[in-house]
Amino acid sequence: MKFLLDEQLDEVVAASMMPIGAKFEDEFIHILAVREQGTPDDEIPGVCHHEGVQCLVTANVRDFGARKFYYQALLAEALHVAVLRPGKGKFYEEEQLALLSRSYRRIRSITREATAPQLLACTPSGVRPRSIDELIEEFDRGRRLP
Amino acid sequence: MRRLVDLGAGAYTVSEVCRILQPTMTPRKVHYWLDTGLLSDPIRWGSRGHPTLLSYRQLLEIRTVQHLRDELEFSLPRVRDAFAWILDHLFAREWTDLRFTKGVDGALVARARQDQIVVPGGQGVLAGMLPELNAQVLQTRRAWEEQAFVIPGHSFVVSNTRILAGAPTIRGTRVDTALIAQFADAETFDANTVDDIRRVYPRLTPDAIEDALEFEGIRRAA
Numbered sequence: 288m289k290f291l292l293d294e295q296l297d298e299v300v301a302a303s304m305m306p307i308g309a310k311f312e313d314e315f316i317h318i319l320a321v322r323e324q325g326t327p328d329d330e331i332p333g334v335c336h337h338e339g340v341q342c343l344v345t346a347n348v349r350d351f352g353a354r355k356f357y358y359q360a361l362l363a364e365a366l367h368v369a370v371l372r373p374g375k376g377k378f379y380e381e382e383q384l385a386l387l388s389r390s391y392r393r394i395r396s397i398t399r400e401a402t403a404p405q406l407l408a409c410t411p412s413g414v415r416p417r418s419i420d421e422l423i424e425e426f427d428r429g430r431r432l433p
Numbered sequence: 434m435r436r437l438v439d440l441g442a443g444a445y446t447v448s449e450v451c452r453i454l455q456p457t458m459t460p461r462k463v464h465y466w467l468d469t470g471l472l473s474d475p476i477r478w479g480s481r482g483h484p485t486l487l488s489y490r491q492l493l494e495i496r497t498v499q500h501l502r503d504e505l506e507f508s509l510p511r512v513r514d515a516f517a518w519i520l521d522h523l524f525a526r527e528w529t530d531l532r533f534t535k536g537v538d539g540a541l542v543a544r545a546r547q548d549q550i551v552v553p554g555g556q557g558v559l560a561g562m563l564p565e566l567n568a569q570v571l572q573t574r575r576a577w578e579e580q581a582f583v584i585p586g587h588s589f590v591v592s593n594t595r596i597l598a599g600a601p602t603i604r605g606t607r608v609d610t611a612l613i614a615q616f617a618d619a620e621t622f623d624a625n626t627v628d629d630i631r632r633v634y635p636r637l638t639p640d641a642i643e644d645a646l647e648f649e650g651i652r653r654a655a
Contacts (some may be wrong), residue, residue, distance in 0.1 A: 294607035297633045316608075325605045325635060327595035329441040349611040350600065352484040353446045356437040356476075357598035363434040378615050379633060419434070426437045426477060 289314045290337055293337065293345035294324060296371070297348060297380035300387060307388055311395065316340070316382070328357065332364035342367040342398060344387065359422045362404040369394050369407040369414075390414050441580075443489030443592070443599030444476060450492055453584055453592050453601060455650075457503050463487075463495060471498065471517060489580065489594045494520050497573050505562050514554025516540060522580075523570065524577055531569050531574070589644035601648065604640050610635060613642060614649035621654040623645050 290308070292301045292315060293376060297330045301317035308315055318326060322334055335343060347354055347370050358368045371386050390409035397405055397416045451458045466472050467485070479485035487495075490627045498602060501507050502572045509516065524526045533552070536542035541555025542581045576582035580591035584601065591604045616630045622640050622643070630642050643653065 295609060295612055317638075325596065325607060328598065329443065329595060332440070346609075346612060348609070348615050350446050350449045353444045353449060353486055354598065354600065356486065357440070360436045360438055360440045363436045364440070369464055373615070376615070377629070379613065414500075423435060423437065425483070428480070428483060 288312075288342065288398065289316070289338065290342045290344050290369075291338060291340040292317045293343060294318050294326070295346040296344065296387075297433050299380045300383045303384050304387060304391070305369075306346060307391065313395070316345075328360075331361065332366060335364075335366055340366070342369055342394070344369045344371065344374070346371040346383070348373065348378070351408070352416045355417075355422060357417060358406050359426075361423070362419045364404060365404055367394075367398045367401070367404050367407065369409055372408055372410045374411050386411065436550070436597060438486075441595045443580075443594035444490065445489075445492055445599055446488045447479075447487065448484075450487055450495060452498055453492065454499055458495065458499055460501075461485070466495065466498060471513065472520070477613070478521070489523055489592075489599055491575070492592070493573050493576055494523075496576075497569060498524065500539060500569050501566065505565055507562075512554060517550050517605050518543075518552050518554070519570070523573055529574065531570055533563055533570070548629045584648065587644050587648045589641040590648045595624060603637060608637065608645075610645040610648050613645040614651060617649075617651045621652050622655045 290313065295383045298317045298319055301315045304315040317339060318334065321338055326334060331343065343366055345368065351372065358370065361368050362388040369390065371383065371384060373386060386409060394409065396405055397407060397414065403418055406422065436654045460576045461511060467475060472491050476486040476488050493622060496550045497520065502509055503518065503566060521594055522531060522543065533543045533545060534544060538550055539556050543550050543552050543553040580595060581591055583604065584590045584592060589604050590601050590610055592599045592601055596602050596607055602608055603610065613630060617626055627639050627642050631637060
């Protein structure tokens with residue numbers, strides 16, 4: 288399995304994850320290794336498909352309520368999306384690496400067993416998967432008349 | 434496969450809209466304008482535990498009303514019909530070169546290409562405000578066509594619908610300003626904070642980092 292790390296994350300993290308992933312024949316690349324800064328959202332699926340990536344790894348610290356519907360659009364492009372959600376505090380490469388490496392096995396087992404793309408919220412307390420159908424249901428539940 | 438939000442389209446929570454349109458925008462104003470039908474319908478109405486989701490168009494609608502109300506000091510109830518008309522037509526293809534002039538009896542006249550129409554309820558718009566009104570309309574049209582705008586007062590911070598669905602980011606990157614703010618210990622930053630952030634994002638300039646921190650309400654230490 289191949290993972291693409293988004294520009295939100297330090298390039299060092301991709302390199303540091305390589306030996307960990309190698310045990311399972313997984314690979315980690317950083318988006319800046321294959322594209323310039325500022326790649327638009329709508330080009331991300333193309334980059335992933337071109338690079339043979341199955342899972343985008345990104346980060347979020349605020350407005351997850353809005354962002355998860357954007358992540359759902361990536362899921363609709365047949366990509367898994369792992370979102371690192373640190374707690375309070377600085378999110379240096381050490382913390383990024385710690386959170387990703389701690390979540391990695393769980394991300395791996397969920398995505399291997401899944402029959403459809405998954406959104407994986409990775410927090411210090413664990414990995415919470417959500418499917419496209421669950422996101423759609425959640426979105427529809429939010430509808431109400433003004 | 435159904436998509437809730439298209440890739441390349443913006444999606445914003447109310448609090449995010451207020452953050453982008455700081456310092457005068459408040460969630461109360463946004464909800465009032467939504468509930469009273471001044472704005473177009475959101476992507477999703479909120480309910481308990483589910484935030485209201487707004488589109489990029491609505492972000493621009495709110496920005497336009499905010500500007501006209503706050504900067505030009507229009508009284509909203511007095512020109513509500515005119516505002517509603519402007520918001521309805523601002524994004525329409527046939528009104529791409531929309532501009533306003535003063536008609537007979539102080540009427541507000543909208544012109545586009547060969548067409549002209551008296552804007553209902555526009556009598557309250559004074560002739561002296563027309564240059565500002567036209568400048569605002571032009572600015573909004575440009576932001577609509579580019580699907581992005583630089584956040585006023587922050588030359589390095591943009592809301593671009595094609596980057597993280599419009600979340601405030603550092604211009605030309607996919608780096609979210611909220612993530613940058615995570616590196617500041619408190620309400621102020623200094624040169625060490627900027628150096629720390631550059632350790633993680635070496636491609637960002639110090640000016641861009643400082644601008645992002647200030648956008649997030651973190652001030653430079655005296």
